Amino acid sequence: MNNLPHHKRGRMVTLSALLFLLAVTASAQDWIRTGTGLGVEKVRLAAADFKPATQDPKNTDLLKTFNDTLFNDLDNAGIFDLVSKSFYPLQVPGQPSELNASEWNASPAPNASMLAFGNLGVAADKVTVQGWLYDVKSATTSPQVLGKQYSDNATSDAVRVIAHRFADEIIFRLGGGIPGIAESKIYFVSDRSGHKEIWAMDYDGANQHAITHLGTISLSPRVSPDGSRLAFSSVLKNGWEIMMYSFDLNRMVSFTRFGGMNLSPSWSPDGVKLALSSSRNGYPNIFAIDASGGNSRRLTSGQGPDVSPTWNRKTGAQIAFVSGRTGLPQIYTMEADGTNVQRLTDQGYAVSPNWAPNGQFLTFSWMRKYGPGEPGSNDLYLMDIASKQWVQLTHDAGRNDSPCWSPDGRHIVFQSHRTGTDQIFSMLADGTNVKQLTFSGNNSQPNWSWK
Amino acid sequence: MKRWVTLVFILSAILLVSACKKKVAPPPPPPPPAPSAPTASLSANPNTVDKGQATTLTWQTTNATDVSIDGIGPVETSGSRSVTPTDSTTYRLTAKGTGGTQDATARVTVNAPPPPPPAPAPSLSDQQLFAQNVKDIYFDYDKGDIRPDQQASLQGDAQFLQQHPNIHITIEGHCDERGSTEYNLALGTNRADAVKNALIQSGVGGDRIKTISYGKEKPFCTESNESCWQQNRRGHFVYEQ
Numbered sequence: 001m002n003n004l005p006h007h008k009r010g011r012m013v014t015l016s017a018l019l020f021l022l023a024v025t026a027s028a029q030d031w032i033r034t035g036t037g038l039g040v041e042k043v044r045l046a047a048a049d050f051k052p053a054t055q056d057p058k059n060t061d062l063l064k065t066f067n068d069t070l071f072n073d074l075d076n077a078g079i080f081d082l083v084s085k086s087f088y089p090l091q092v093p094g095q096p097s098e099l100n101a102s103e104w105n106a107s108p109a110p111n112a113s114m115l116a117f118g119n120l121g122v123a124a125d126k127v128t129v130q131g132w133l134y135d136v137k138s139a140t141t142s143p144q145v146l147g148k149q150y151s152d153n154a155t156s157d158a159v160r161v162i163a164h165r166f167a168d169e170i171i172f173r174l175g176g177g178i179p180g181i182a183e184s185k186i187y188f189v190s191d192r193s194g195h196k197e198i199w200a201m202d203y204d205g206a207n208q209h210a211i212t213h214l215g216t217i218s219l220s221p222r223v224s225p226d227g228s229r230l231a232f233s234s235v236l237k238n239g240w241e242i243m244m245y246s247f248d249l250n251r252m253v254s255f256t257r258f259g260g261m262n263l264s265p266s267w268s269p270d271g272v273k274l275a276l277s278s279s280r281n282g283y284p285n286i287f288a289i290d291a292s293g294g295n296s297r298r299l300t301s302g303q304g305p306d307v308s309p310t311w312n313r314k315t316g317a318q319i320a321f322v323s324g325r326t327g328l329p330q331i332y333t334m335e336a337d338g339t340n341v342q343r344l345t346d347q348g349y350a351v352s353p354n355w356a357p358n359g360q361f362l363t364f365s366w367m368r369k370y371g372p373g374e375p376g377s378n379d380l381y382l383m384d385i386a387s388k389q390w391v392q393l394t395h396d397a398g399r400n401d402s403p404c405w406s407p408d409g410r411h412i413v414f415q416s417h418r419t420g421t422d423q424i425f426s427m428l429a430d431g432t433n434v435k436q437l438t439f440s441g442n443n444s445q446p447n448w449s450w451k
Numbered sequence: 452m453k454r455w456v457t458l459v460f461i462l463s464a465i466l467l468v469s470a471c472k473k474k475v476a477p478p479p480p481p482p483p484p485a486p487s488a489p490t491a492s493l494s495a496n497p498n499t500v501d502k503g504q505a506t507t508l509t510w511q512t513t514n515a516t517d518v519s520i521d522g523i524g525p526v527e528t529s530g531s532r533s534v535t536p537t538d539s540t541t542y543r544l545t546a547k548g549t550g551g552t553q554d555a556t557a558r559v560t561v562n563a564p565p566p567p568p569p570a571p572a573p574s575l576s577d578q579q580l581f582a583q584n585v586k587d588i589y590f591d592y593d594k595g596d597i598r599p600d601q602q603a604s605l606q607g608d609a610q611f612l613q614q615h616p617n618i619h620i621t622i623e624g625h626c627d628e629r630g631s632t633e634y635n636l637a638l639g640t641n642r643a644d645a646v647k648n649a650l651i652q653s654g655v656g657g658d659r660i661k662t663i664s665y666g667k668e669k670p671f672c673t674e675s676n677e678s679c680w681q682q683n684r685r686g687h688f689v690y691e692q
Contacts, residue, residue, distance in 0.1 A: 196668075217668050219632060239663050240636065261640045261664055264633045277637055282644070284637040305595070305637030322634055328593055329634050349593075351631035365631060401631055445632065 043174050046083040046104055046112035046136075047071050051094030053121025053128070058154050062127060063120050065156045066163045070116070072204055073167030073182040076435070078410045078428045079175045083110045094119040101136040101143065113137040114145065116170055120159070127154040131166045133173065145173055160206060171408075181406045185449040186413055187211070187221040187230060188424055192441030198232050198245070203406070203426070203448070205437035211245060212252070218243065220264045224271050224291070225450040229253075231265035231274060242276060242293075256293030266309045267291070268336075269316045269450075275299070275309035277321075286321050288336070299338030308352055311336070313405075313450075314359025320344070320385075322351050331364055333385065344388055349378075354404045360384060363393070363403040363412055363429075380414055382429065393431035402445045405429070413437070413446040486550035489515040493544040493555040501562045505535045508542055508557060515546035515553070536561055577618055581690045584611045585620075588646050588686040592627070595641030597649055605646070608688065609653035616656075619691040622646045624664040625671070627680035632666060639664030646686035661691070 049067045052059040075082050087110035093099040094117070104112045118131035133146035146169055152158035161183070168180030181203050190199040193210060198221045201208040212218055214234055221232040230245040242262045244255040260279040267274060271291060278287045281298060284305040289296045300306045305324050312318040320333045331344040331353050344350075349367040356363065366381045378399040383390040394400045398418035405412055406426075413426045422442045427434040493510040500506050509531040512518050519525045521543045523532065534542075536559055544555045586604040588597060597605060612618060624639030643662035651657045671687075672679035 219636075235663070235665070235668075238661070261636065263636055277633070279637075279640045279644070284640050303595070303641065305634070305641050307637040308631070308633045322631075324593065324595075324634070324638065329630070349630060351634045367630075 042079060042081040043114055044083060044112050045074060045080040045114045045116065045170075045174070046088060046110055047074050048088060048092035048115065048117040049085075050117070050129070050131070051092065051119045053094065053119040053130070054123050056122035056154075058122040058127075059120065062122065062154060062156060062159045066120055066129065066159045069160045069163035069204070069206075070167050073164060073180070074116070074170065076182075076204065076411070076426075076433070077167070077171045077175065077180060078433065079171065083112050093117045095130065096132060096134070096144070099134060099136075101134070104136040114170075114174065116166075118166075122154045125154050127152055127159060127162075129159075129162050129166070133170050146170065157207070160202070164202075175408075178408050178410075179451065181408050181411065181448075184407055184451065185223070185227075186424070186426075186437070186446050187223050187449070188415075188438070188443055188446040189219055189221065190438070190441050190443045192443075198230065199443075201437065205424075205435075208438070208440075212243075214243075214252075220445055221447050222265050222267055223447060223449050224267050225269055226271055227449055227451065229291075231255075231267065233263050233265065233276075242274070256289070258296070264308045266311055266319075268311045269313050275311060275319050275321075277305070277307040277309065286319065286338075288319075297338075299334065299336075300341070310353050310355045310362075312359050313355050313357050320353040320355055320362055322353065331362065331383075344383060344385065352402050356405050357407060357409040360386070363405065365401040365403065368392075380412070380431075393427070393429075395431075404446055404448045406448050407451045411448075413448050415444040415446060486548065487514045488550040489513060489546045489548035489553045491515065491518070491544055491546035491553045491555040493520075493542060493557040495542065495557040495559045498558060499560045499562065500536075502537065502564045503535070505533045506559050508532050508534055510544050510555065512544075512546040512553070514548040514550055516549065517547040518544065520544045534559070577615060578690050580615070581611070581618060581688075584608075585688045587688060589681060590642055590684040590686070592680070592684065593630075593638065595638055595645055597645050605649050606653065609650050609655055612650065612655045612659070613653075616659075619659045619661075621661040621663060621689040621691055623669075623687040623689060624662065624666075625669065625683050625685050625687055626667045627683040628667050628670065628673075628675065629680070630667075632668075636664050636666035636668075639666045642684075642686050 047070060050063060052063060074080055089103040104110055104115050115134050115136045120129045129150045131148045135143045135145055148166055148169060150162040152162060164182035167182040171180030184203045185200055186203055187198060187200050189196050195215050196217045197210050198212045198218050199208060199210050216234050218232055218234040221230055223230050228248050232243050233240050234243045240261045240263050241257050242255055242265050244253050246253045258278055258280045261284060263277045265274045265276045273288050274291055275286060275288050277284045283303045284307055285298055286300040286306045286309050287296055287298050302325055307322050309319050309321040317336055318333050319336055320331060322329045323332050328349045329351050331350045332341055333344060334341045351365050353362045353364040361382055362385055363380060363382045365378050367378050378401055380393040380400045380403045381390050382393055398416050400414055400416045403412050403414040410429055411426055412429050415422050416425050422444045423436055424438040424443045424446045425434055425436050489512055491512040495506050495508050497506055511529045515528050518528050539560045541556050541558045546553045585608050588601045588605055591598055622643045624643030626635035626639050643664055647660045647662050650660060670683045672682040
């Protein structure tokens, strides 16, 4: 960071767009800050630790899990100015009758506008959680924004899910009606078992578990938009084939074998088609097939190699992909029928595009300054497709690759070699709030669920 | 005390056994009449056979009461028998009579079978030749076409494969660690196919050649420097049965 010119650091692009607008010039694009709701004051939210509602000895552990998960979810959301717990009053409410709004809206601290609070109690191995969101700032006669009650088995897994659901309710209500991501999943490749297998985890890195046990090399997991199936590719006896796992059946299901190399499947947003790279006709080209495996159509031609397709997640009308047709790989877009091929990147080594949920942006990995004397680094970039304007999201932090958008378009998950091994990180889509999610073995190619 | 008892018992047992032996010993035989010594002859016809063939042993004895042939056992005093030795064998006949013992031998030579014709595919030596002669093809960074300095290796490979038409091969496309997993797998596909196509152009049958890309999944060398990266950018030949 220190070797970058000061005048480039921390330049603010103040935009009131819901997500991003990249109205900046291409000549000064290092360290420009862009992000969610910049220029719009974030809601100042306090989240009090929930209180025990019963005397059950299990309460203590479950409350810690619940409180940590909820606070982390709200902090991760990227839309709140979350008030530090050190500013909170000593006595926090466990239910509305215990709430004293003036303690929470006092200026300068805690100066909260909204307060989440509630209680958790275990009885007969069942846990019940009551949660509220109150407007503590405006002197309104009906300050309750949310009131929710949840019941489930008294396990930490169940409590974590309840915390995610309550967090998502708050985020949905205060975040412009965009559903939260606290219940979303991330699929990825891990070699921690000795082979590269497909794994899954909660969006915050919890609950990591293997999906496949194939004992070969499995790569490029892509979950279907409805979350029911997972497409990926594995090397079998005769080459790379598209594989399909069913979450409804909890097992592998058969899928058409095409021969040659079949790689990098990508779901259309309606879940009807897959785009992939296949060399069944010779060179690796982009194909589209029905999700059933039939009706294969070749979309690109030439030596390529063409790989890593990603559909426009909003319209399903375009596909972005990587091609080495002119030398070093670059990012291209085309219509979903293969017409109107446009090159987006103009230099360097650009790979791994992922189309944003809003349809406007691509994120990808770019060794922008690649060339003699300019070793460069694989960093993540975000490009506005219409204007081809881009911003750099990662800086001076090892090789970064395989970015993938969260369903709310506010986050990006990616792999980075910054710790010396490949691990998975998440960040806000402006590059801030980076969090490491995996620590064991080598982990790569994260794919965020669609909801 | 106990030891004493044991010792006394053992000594008594020895004495008892000795006494028994003495009791049953036969009386000395009467002096025999002067007997005639036995005679014996043994022949094999034919005395040379190929492995698996039979030959006939024929023997005659006189003055013998007890005749046997090693490996066959007791036989009549004169006779013949068909045998099929697996290896060259010297048959020894022993004729015992009251006048003494007489031996006779006959040698049967078994010719070793002709060496079997060479196996249709002496796979081990083919594989060794393959390992000694076939050279991998190396590529430039991000390139899938065969560079001029690899043509000699490629022509040598093509020549070897033409001289050994039974050998099938898989060409693995490999890449260095730089760049994305997916792009490198696609690039490795082009590398493997470039080697395959060049071999086909040199006259090697395409049906003998499979290709597969491993991208950067199975590196030969794991350091992050150019010499290591060059090792990993290759079309690698694998011998298939």
